[in-house]
Every structure is written in structure tokens, then in C-alpha cells.
Amino acid sequence: MKLTHEIRDPIHVFIKLSSEERKVLDSPPFQRLRYIHQLALTYLVYPGATHNRFEHSLGVMELASRVYDVVTEPENVHPVVKDKFPELNDTAKRDYWKKVIRMAALCHDLGHIPFSHAAEAELLPKNWSHETFTVKIIESLEEIWLDMTPPLRTEDIIKVAVGPKEYSSKTFSEWEIILSEIITGDSFGVDRIDYLLRDSYHAxxxxxxxxxxxxxxxxxxxxxxxxxTDEPTLGIEIGGIHTAESLLLARYYMFTQVYMHKVRRIYDIHLKEFMKAWLEGGKITDNIDEHLKLTDNQVLVAMQEAMDNKEAPGYSEAKRIMNREHFKVLYSRHPSDLELNPEPEKIIFRAASRKFGEENVQHDDYYPSGGTYDFPVIYDDNNIESSLNVSDALNNIPVVKIDFVFIAPELKEEAVSWLEENKEKILKEGEEDND
Amino acid sequence: MTNVKRKAIMVSLIRKMKEKGSWTGETHIQKCTYFLEEFLRVPLNFNFILYKHGPFSFDLRDELTALRADNFIEMEPRRPFGASFMPGKVAEVLETKYSNDIDKHKEQINFIVEKLANKSVKELERVATALYVKKNEDVSKDDMVGQIRELKPHISKELAKQAVEELNDYIKEAEHNHIIL
Known part of the structure; x- marks a missing residue:
């Protein structure tokens, strides 16, 4: 594969592509990613964070390519793994799957709705995720895949791009699982590696x-x-364990300091409420052509117009975003509150909504996805152990969890006094969470 | 079932597994939950797919992480395996508040813990894959063995056959005790 095109990148310096790959880059669905902010409205808190899914997707392709070259290098392949995967012992197959993983990485975010994750949970059609759009868009690019040398199977690209969790109607081979782990894995996924490096750089x-x-x-x-078991998984040599710790600690800090920043979170909520009011039927359409026409630009223009027109749908939310009149934190979870009630934030949110009106209170909670940082670590003597038995640092990285109750700024003072007086009573009395 | 009640049942399951002397690794919890949901019909609403070691739920993996975030469960690494889970510092708050909901499914939890909690990862993979095959189609014993081997070629014919027989014994016992919801 001759990589004849070079694109400058602030993180990876030069990203190279072949002419065949360039066709994907130049396609309208990929060009659209220039207009989807990577971190939604985070730039209202961290002004530099204006970067987009376009450059991130290129970065993920570059990293996927590098990781693939390292883990399939014959001298790096463990004998048990070598026996399991014929793909590793055949040059043509290795080259085929390298093209697949590069294209899967390039396309893994094609389905994002405006402002990435900020509003997707409530705006997408029922049982859809942005990956559902990604699958359909990759399918729509089939002509490009078939035109490559050798032609790439569309389903291979989809499987590696979105992984078994998001493409659960298909059965994955162990090889396909490994390749999708290279992109989306909990510990070493290159999606994660790129967004941490890129987001911290821009923020x-x-x-x-x-x-x-x-x-x-x-x-x-x-x-x-x-x-x-002999289950093949992405792991690491013992010499790399400290860099693995650094990656996973970096993730922890980025979540607590940037992604879960309280002001960023409330802007996400205001944005979601604006889009619910502005979109027809309060939802993103499941029509791919319509989806591809919608970017952050259209939403920003609509917000600008709405803030000057009291009759416009989403007027108050647009005003809160554009004039920085966002809600303020009334309550954030304290671990000791869990000893009084297993769901303190929900109970306080409901009580505050009754007291101050539903339109003046918002609740935001976030639970992380993924599992423990359990991956195989190989020592110089070829002994393999769980990372959790090798690294105390990995065992002690806290699980990020945020819970905020927000209140309209004009009510904050009164609400804070009310909560100070009533918090313990509210938590102790609680209420049954019924079906 | 609301999310918080589901969390209470999961904590109760983990507590029972631990009391039984189970390693209570993620695979153990995954397979016990799969049987609770798909075999005994406890409406936990996790989505299972065929993955490493047989049926697996990414939703459940996320739920375990959420339970850790709230200190309802804790994770401890132990040699020679990886992570082992146990009830956490505030587990009892949850279990006490939702004790009625836990009691409603007590028989089902006890049955599953009794049968599966102390099995090895490989044994769990076999019997859970047998249930996966059974769940999808009304198939004969021989067909089930064939399908298990097709999905998991490393499982021998003899061990696949044993897993199917074991599953059939569970079905008979659960039907006899009227604990399938």
C-alpha cells in the first residue's frame, strides 16, 4: 500500500494515506465530520477545545495502523496466538486486514449527531446509538470498498469499526474481536489514546x-x-506497564477535570433541551440523508436566531447558552450521603423540583462504561499475569462517577439555604422507586 | 424492574456467590446472571450476546462498574486469577431498602448460586453456551452438541454432551420446583 498523501496533524505530525483511502476522506459523510465538534460545547469552558471529529478520525486511523503493525510483527506474536490466527501467518491476509482496520478506524465516528455525545441519548430514535448511523453510512460507501485493491468486505469494516457490543446481530470471530479491541478496547483502544492526547492538547x-x-x-x-483460558486479548509487555498506568490515569484525570466539568455538563443539558425543542418531533430522524445534512453549524445558527425571538422553540435554552446564563450546581454527591439513601441525587432532584418547579431544576448523572483494567502482562520469562496482580496503581484508579443537581441561577441562593436546612431529612425520608 | 432494584438484586447475587465460596470473578457473575435472566426469567433486562466464554452482556459489565462507582460492590485482585468482586461498604443500605424485591427472587438466586457459583470459567462457558443454543431453538440433544461445537470449536464433543445433559438436569429440577418465572 503506497501512502502518497500526507496531512499535517498536531498530535501525530504527519498522517499518510493511499489514493484509495483518500476517496473515503473526500466523501461527503467524512467531510461532514469537520463540522462536528469533538467535545460539544466544552469550548465554552476550555476555549481551545474547538477541534472536530475529522482530525480525531484521522488520528485514530494513524494509531490503529501503528498498533496493528506492532502486534502482528512476527517476532512479537505469542506462540499460542500464532496457532489460533491463520491471518497472522499469511502475508496477503495480514495486508488485507491492515486495510480493513485503517478504514474501520477512519470511519468509526461517521454516525455522530451534532455536538457528538452531548445530546445523543435522548435525541436518537429508540434503541439507536450513533454507531447505528455509523453502520449504515459505512454500508452506503460500499462502492469505495469494492473499488479498493483487493476489494474490502463492507461487513469486515463495520465489525472492526463498531465492535460486538454495537453490532450484536452478528457473530464475531476471535480475530475480529481483537481487531475491534484495537480501536474500541477499554484499556488500549486507539480511539481512547487519540482522544486523550488530542483533547488535552486542544483544551x-x-x-x-x-x-x-x-x-x-x-x-x-x-x-x-x-x-x-487461552483467550487472546490485547495485553502488554512488562516493560510497558507504567505507560499503561499513565494512559489509564490520564483517562481518570481527563474525565474528572474536563469531560465531567460541571459547567460543561450543564451546557450539554441546555443544548439537549434546545435541540429537543428545535428538532421536528424532538428527535433526530432515522433517515441517513437527513442525518448527513445536520451538523453543529445548523444548530448554532438556529440557537443564534432563537435567542432573539421569544416565540422560537428553544428560546430560553438558547439564551442560557448564548448569554452564559447557565444553571448552577445545587448539589453534588457526597459519598456519606449514600449511607442515608442509595440514590441521594434523585431524591434531592425530586424534592427540589417540587419546591422550585421542574423548569428550574436539572439532574445530571454519569456512570462510566467498560470494565476493570484487567489485561494480560507478559514478563521477560514469558510468564503471563493479570495486570491487576502486577500494578497497584491500576487497582486503585477510582471509578469516575458524577451526580449533579442544577438550579436556575436566579434561585441559587434560596435553594442552597433550603437544601442546607432540609438535606438530611430529605435523604432519610426518601421515597420508594417504583416500577 | 427499576434500575435501583436491579442493582439490589445484583448485589444480593454477588453476596450469595461469595458466601458459597465462589471466586466471584466477572465471568462467574456474567454466567450466573445469564442463567437468572434467560433460564429462570428474572426480568433483569440485560442484553446478552455470544462473546468470549459464551454469552456475555456489555450492559452487565457497565452495571458492575456502576455498582463499584457507588461502593455497592468492591473489586479485589487475587492471584492466580484477576478481579474478584464482593459486596461493598454501603451494600446493606441498598439491600435493606429493597429487601422485598430481593426476597421475591430469592429462590431463583439460591438455585443459580447452588448450581453455578463454584464452577470454573471453562465449565461455565460450556453450560452457558448450551443454554444459549437451547434458548435460540427447540433442538435435539445431538443438534445442541453440534451447535455448541460450531460456536466454540475448542469444546470437545464429550464435554459439550456433558454440558447439555447438565443443562437438561437443571431444567427438570427448576420445573419440578416451579421456580421458572
Missing amino acids: GVAYGKFDHFRLIDTLRILPKIYDQ
Whole structure:
């Protein structure tokens, strides 16, 4: 594969593509990503965070390519893994799957709605995720896949791009699972590696930085011998364990300091409420052509117009965003509150809504997805252990959880006094959460 | 079932598994939950797909992380395996508040813990894959063995056959005790 096109990138310096790949880059669905902010309205808190899904997708392709080259390099392949995957022992197959993983990485975010994740949970059609759009858009690009040398199977690209969780109607081979892990994996997914590096660079915070060069050089596909299976999983050489710790700590800090920043979170809520009011039927359409026409630009123009017209749908939310009149934190969870009630924030949210009116109170909670940081680590003597038995740091990274109750700024003072007086009583009395 | 009640049932399941002496790794919890939901029809509403070691739910994986975030469960690494889960610091707050909901499913939880909690990962993979095959189609024993081997080629014919027989014994016992909801 001759990589003849070069694109400058602030994180990876140069990203190279072949002429065949360039066709994907130049396609309208991919060009649309220039107009989808990577971090929604985070730029209202961190002014530099105006970057977009276009550059992130290029970065993910570059990293996927590097990781694939390292883990399939014959001298890096564990004997048990070598026996399991014929793809590793055949040059033509290795080259085919390299093209697949590069295209899957490039296309993995094609389905994002305006402002990425900010509003998708409530705006997408029932049982849809942005990956549902991604699948359909990759299918729509089939002519490009078939025109490549050799032609790529559309289903292979989709499987590797979105993984088994989001493409659950299909059965994945172990090889396909590994390739999708390279992109979307909980511990070393290149999607994660790129967004941490890129978001921290643009936001101007140092939390997201780590030695990704060393990390990638030490990644290996390893059998999980320690849990009594030979299941191949993305793991690491012992020499890379500290860079793995750095990556996962970087994630923790970026979540607590940037992604879950209280002002950023309330802007997400105001944005979601605006879009619910502005969109026809309060939802994003499931029509792909319509979806592809909608970017952050249309939403921003609509907000600008709405804030000057009291009759416009979403007027008050547009005004709160454009004039920085966002809601303020009334309550954020304290661990000791859980000893009084298993759902303190919900109880306080309901009580505050009754007291101050539903339109003046918002609740935001976030639970992280993914599991423990359990991956195989291989020592110099070829012994393989769980990372959780190797690294105390990994065991002690807290699980990020946020819970905020927000109140309209004009009511904050009164609400804070009310909560100070009544919090314990509200939490103790609680209420039954019925079906 | 609301999310918080589901959390209470999950904590109760983990507590029972631990009391039984189970390792209570993620695979153990995944398979016990799969049987609770798909076999005994406890309406937990996790979405299972065929993945590593047989049926697996990404929703359940996320739920375990959420339970850790709230200190309802804790994770502890132990050699020679990876993570082991146990009830956390404030588990009892949840279990006490939703004790009626836990009691409603007590028999089902006890049955599953008794049968599966102390099995190895490989044994769990076999019997859970047998249930996956059974769930999808009304198939004969031989067909089930064939399908298990097709999905998981590393499982021998003999062990696949044993898993199917074991599952059939569970079905008979659960039907006899009227605990399938």
C-alpha cells in the first residue's frame, strides 16, 4: 500500500494515506465530520477545545495502523496466538486486514449527531446509538470498498469499526474481536489514546498526556492463561506497564477535570433541551440523508436566531447558552450521603423540583462504561499475569462517577439555604422507586 | 424492574456467590446472571450476546462498574486469577431498602448460586453456551452438541454432551420446583 498523501496533524505530525483511502476522506459523510465538534460545547469552558471529529478520525486511523503493525510483527506474536490466527501467518491476509482496520478506524465516528455525545441519548430514535448511523453510512460507501485493491468486505469494516457490543446481530470471530479491541478496547483502544492526547492538547490541560510511543511498542496479543483460558486479548509487555498506568490515569484525570466539568455538563443539558425543542418531533430522524445534512453549524445558527425571538422553540435554552446564563450546581454527591439513601441525587432532584418547579431544576448523572483494567502482562520469562496482580496503581484508579443537581441561577441562593436546612431529612425520608 | 432494584438484586447475587465460596470473578457473575435472566426469567433486562466464554452482556459489565462507582460492590485482585468482586461498604443500605424485591427472587438466586457459583470459567462457558443454543431453538440433544461445537470449536464433543445433559438436569429440577418465572 503506497501512502502518497500526507496531512499535517498536531498530535501525530504527519498522517499518510493511499489514493484509495483518500476517496473515503473526500466523501461527503467524512467531510461532514469537520463540522462536528469533538467535545460539544466544552469550548465554552476550555476555549481551545474547538477541534472536530475529522482530525480525531484521522488520528485514530494513524494509531490503529501503528498498533496493528506492532502486534502482528512476527517476532512479537505469542506462540499460542500464532496457532489460533491463520491471518497472522499469511502475508496477503495480514495486508488485507491492515486495510480493513485503517478504514474501520477512519470511519468509526461517521454516525455522530451534532455536538457528538452531548445530546445523543435522548435525541436518537429508540434503541439507536450513533454507531447505528455509523453502520449504515459505512454500508452506503460500499462502492469505495469494492473499488479498493483487493476489494474490502463492507461487513469486515463495520465489525472492526463498531465492535460486538454495537453490532450484536452478528457473530464475531476471535480475530475480529481483537481487531475491534484495537480501536474500541477499554484499556488500549486507539480511539481512547487519540482522544486523550488530542483533547488535552486542544483544551490546554496536561492531564491527558502519556508516552504513547512506548505504550504502542509494548502492546501484544496475549493468551489470558491466568483465568484458565487461552483467550487472546490485547495485553502488554512488562516493560510497558507504567505507560499503561499513565494512559489509564490520564483517562481518570481527563474525565474528572474536563469531560465531567460541571459547567460543561450543564451546557450539554441546555443544548439537549434546545435541540429537543428545535428538532421536528424532538428527535433526530432515522433517515441517513437527513442525518448527513445536520451538523453543529445548523444548530448554532438556529440557537443564534432563537435567542432573539421569544416565540422560537428553544428560546430560553438558547439564551442560557448564548448569554452564559447557565444553571448552577445545587448539589453534588457526597459519598456519606449514600449511607442515608442509595440514590441521594434523585431524591434531592425530586424534592427540589417540587419546591422550585421542574423548569428550574436539572439532574445530571454519569456512570462510566467498560470494565476493570484487567489485561494480560507478559514478563521477560514469558510468564503471563493479570495486570491487576502486577500494578497497584491500576487497582486503585477510582471509578469516575458524577451526580449533579442544577438550579436556575436566579434561585441559587434560596435553594442552597433550603437544601442546607432540609438535606438530611430529605435523604432519610426518601421515597420508594417504583416500577 | 427499576434500575435501583436491579442493582439490589445484583448485589444480593454477588453476596450469595461469595458466601458459597465462589471466586466471584466477572465471568462467574456474567454466567450466573445469564442463567437468572434467560433460564429462570428474572426480568433483569440485560442484553446478552455470544462473546468470549459464551454469552456475555456489555450492559452487565457497565452495571458492575456502576455498582463499584457507588461502593455497592468492591473489586479485589487475587492471584492466580484477576478481579474478584464482593459486596461493598454501603451494600446493606441498598439491600435493606429493597429487601422485598430481593426476597421475591430469592429462590431463583439460591438455585443459580447452588448450581453455578463454584464452577470454573471453562465449565461455565460450556453450560452457558448450551443454554444459549437451547434458548435460540427447540433442538435435539445431538443438534445442541453440534451447535455448541460450531460456536466454540475448542469444546470437545464429550464435554459439550456433558454440558447439555447438565443443562437438561437443571431444567427438570427448576420445573419440578416451579421456580421458572
